[in-house]
Amino acid sequence: MIAKKSKVSIIDVAQKAGVSPATVSRVLNKTARVSPELTKKVLSAVNELNYVPDPFAHGLKTKRTKSIGLIISDITNPFFPELARGVEDYVSSVGYSLILCNTDAKVENEKRYVELLLNKRIDGLMFTSLRVGEDVIKSLLSDGVPCVLVGRKPENIEGLIYVVTDNYKGGCIAGEYLFKLGHKRFVHVSGPLDNSAGRERLAGFIDALKKHKVKGKNIKVIEGDFTMEGGYRSAREILRLNPLPTAIFFANDAMAIGALQRFWEEKISIPDVFSIVGFDNIKVSSLVSPPLTTISQEIYKIGQLSARELIKIIEGEKGEPIVLEPKLIERRSCRCIK
Amino acid sequence: MIAKKSKVSIIDVAQKAGVSPATVSRVLNKTARVSPELTKKVLSAVNELNYVPDPFAHGLKTKRTKSIGLIISDITNPFFPELARGVEDYVSSVGYSLILCNTDAKVENEKRYVELLLNKRIDGLMFTSLRVGEDVIKSLLSDGVPCVLVGRKPENIEGLIYVVTDNYKGGCIAGEYLFKLGHKRFVHVSGPLDNSAGRERLAGFIDALKKHKVKGKNIKVIEGDFTMEGGYRSAREILRLNPLPTAIFFANDAMAIGALQRFWEEKISIPDVFSIVGFDNIKVSSLVSPPLTTISQEIYKIGQLSARELIKIIEGEKGEPIVLEPKLIERRSCRCIK
DNA sequence: CTGAAAGCGCTTACAG
DNA sequence: CTGAAAGCGCTTACAG
Known part of the structure; x- marks a missing residue:
């Protein structure tokens, strides 16, 4: 059965489990120790009622959306689908969503998207082009917005994590x-x-x-x-x-x-x-x-790794820059003329 | 300048404008008449403070996220980037975001994404494959979740809007x-x-x-x-x-x-x-x-039109099914053998 | 370890 | 047309 728009709240769960809403919140978010008995009661109440926390209420306190933005020039350029797929596979495996943004590599569009995403309280940003200029990223970074740069090294931005091929x-x-x-x-x-x-x-x-x-x-x-x-x-x-x-x-x-x-x-x-x-x-x-x-x-792996690093950063760990090795693939478009 | 994580709330705006928060809300959402004077004061306060409403607080009441989910089998299949681009261009032009979901056309994945998106309170869903089965869509529809089906006609679902080529x-x-x-x-x-x-x-x-x-x-x-x-x-x-x-x-x-x-x-x-x-x-x-x-x-147009219809439905209008004409494109892969 | 209560930042009846 | 107040559904100090 697919979830309906759920109407059960944390209070229903608390009642059913015979505990306070605070306790329910704590076991669900693992934000404090709760005794095994209560934990068990809560969990089974959650299950029975098929409770899903309301993301708005949750976000109002935590400021998290579990979504990230991927900023690319154009998904129609065949490089990006593979990248996007790698990113999406990784983020969805850890419960995040991917918001796709096509900028056609234009500054205005890039700016617009960054603002939009920030206003929507996206948790992190993945840049492939960087038309907004490094200054914008710097200010993003100093505002504590998790970012990673994909496909090239930042020129002079301290602490910006990147994933590239050499x-x-x-x-x-x-x-x-x-x-x-x-x-x-x-x-x-x-x-x-x-x-x-x-x-x-x-x-x-x-x-x-x-x-x-x-x-x-x-x-x-x-x-x-x-x-x-x-x-x-x-x-x-x-x-x-x-x-x-x-x-x-x-x-x-x-x-x-x-x-x-x-x-x-x-x-x-x-x-x-x-x-x-x-x-x-x-x-x-x-x-x-x-x-x-x-x-x-x-490409696919670059996507995955970028996503992994971004989510690390979002969750408070330290990301690390990654450099992958390029490799020659011989097919038919060259000939030896010696 | 790119927006910082804003800390100004509707109360700050209300104070600056010398009105109540309710009034600010009303002018911003155009949800009731407000006198021209107050409207003006509010607007200029909003501008000066660079106020952006908090989406969580907003959503807590309205249950809207201004995002839609696009469910496809695989963005790496070259049909989908063009489609996704059409969808994204349209939705972003009206302030929505696009969440990309690759299911590899597998039922489990499709189910998982639908639940995830619903739990995230996505405003609408766009299906390209339909592995979950028509029953799921039916129940989605009867729960009032806006949906559109892209690329094929629904077989026996009353009232499901679709966009297809003949x-x-x-x-x-x-x-x-x-x-x-x-x-x-x-x-x-x-x-x-x-x-x-x-x-x-x-x-x-x-x-x-x-x-x-x-x-x-x-x-x-x-x-x-x-x-x-x-x-x-x-x-x-x-x-x-x-x-x-x-x-x-x-x-x-x-x-x-x-x-x-x-x-x-x-x-x-x-x-x-x-x-x-x-x-x-x-x-x-x-x-x-x-x-x-x-x-x-x-393909691009199908994406755009699907997005347009979906957003119509989300905003309470009636969507309409659309059928486009196919056209022969002659290139070099055929020859006449008469 | 647990609960009562305040508060996150909005929206929306309810009065006036 | 406008405001005071309740409430959306959570989380998190604060006590105990």
């Missing part, structure tokens, strides 16, 4: 891999460069190539935006390059897939013309053709 | 199209047949073919499950058929894409060997190769 290393792996395949001319379509994840992937890629003495003029960087549409557009820019590169590293899969579509339309065969590496390993990257070689992040 | 017609369009292309042997990989959307797409497809005198033995039906993995598995079954079909209609794009992957692995060239039609027109269907011909639903 983006610099991921960039290195991509560079290393393409170099070993014998490529000489590279393009990197980066993420937005106001974003540390984007900058680190770029830096890693370049450093790896430099280590092998690839000259600067053979490494072009095009600033991208992490969207499919952006990737599609970048493909056109790439095709204008002279000489053409033979290897392209996209800072995420979404852009790589957008570009792949463009190349397909132009009848440019991949990997014959260009070898392509993405980043993220989103689900679709194995479904496009050719299946995309990519640097994988464990 | 699935039967969609099936017809697919059948008609493949027949006109000259195909003679068809396979339909259906949705789950305990689901009316699945059954209707199937029925439309078959009826269209029968209308053209296609014989029953030339139409095979394989029951699917609307997942990519399911589509992938169905491809193997199809390849065992003798004689092979020349046309396949998948009841959704996710399954078609799963099958496409399998065919790619087996080096079976599409559309040379099979002509394939999907259903939904999810975003990725234009990115796979070949780009998928499909019967489109306006």
